[in-house]
Each structure stands twice: as structure tokens, then as C-alpha cells.
Amino acid sequence: MKLSNGVEWALHSCVTLSQSEDPVPAARLAELHGTPPAYLAKHLQALSRAGIVHSTAGQVGGYVLTRPAAEISALDVVRAIDGTEPAYRCTEIRRRGPLAVPAERCQTPCAIARAMAAAQDAWSAALAAITIADLAERIDADSDGTAMADVRRWLASTG
DSSP, X not given: OOOOHHHHHHHHHHHHHTTOSSOBOHHHHHHHHTOOHHHHHHHHHHHHHTTSEEEEXXXXXXXXXXXXXXXXXXXXXXXXXXXXXXXXXXXXXXXXXXXXXXXXXXXXXXXXHHHHHHHHHHHHHHHHTOBHHHHHHHHHHHTTTOHHHHHHHHHHSOO
């Protein structure tokens, strides 16, 4: 399964937003993560349409999370950016070719489709179990507890 770059950028942006009490402009998020501002703005709009972030206008405008980071899953973000279509789409290839299986014998998904659906379910469950708050904690742990404080300080600076 291949996810778009936007998923990574959106997850990092949500973690960053979880560290700010004030709206964060899209340009500031792009600067922090070294991402193209226009492309990140497109993904922030997708997060907004999905109800994950809210944008505020004006001189102190920007983006904020719509609910606590502990209530936003990684799966929510992935689906907002890359959609809800499963990675595998069965085309019923077993019904084609010289050994085609008749339609009446194809009432249930084949073993391959079942295996792929089970993998999709496991992947989705794993991402649903991880929240933005969990990611922030894990990023902080990976940095010996300094990453989120650094983000908060950077956000508080005038830039």
C-alpha cells in the first residue's frame, strides 16, 4: 500500500496543532515542516472538510484542531487525505479466461479477496487505535522528551 506524501504532512501538522492553543497559519506549518505551502494548504483544506481542523480568518488566523488530539485517530487523517477506498479492489478475475468460474459459483469473495480484506481491516484497526495525542507522546519519547517543547517554543516565537 502506498500513501501520499500528504498523509505524512497532515499527521505532522496535526501533531503540531496539538501543541498550540492558538491558530497556526498554514504558511507557518509549511515552514516548520519544510513542505511546499500551497500543497500543504490543499491538505489542510481536506482535513477541514473532514472536520479534523478548523480554519480561522484574520491577522491571527490559522488552523486549530476541532477536538482534543486524543479523539483524532491516525486513520481519520489518512482517510481525510487519501480517501476511504480500500487498497485492494477485486475485479473478479476468476470469472475470466479459459478456466473462468461461472458467476453462480462466485457468490462469496475468493480467498485472495478475503485475505486482502482481512489485511485492510487489520491495517485500519491499527491506525484507528493510534491518536494524534499518542503520536505526539511517541515523538516526544523518541527525542528524550524535547520535541514537543521545541515545537511549542517555535510556535510561540514570532518567526
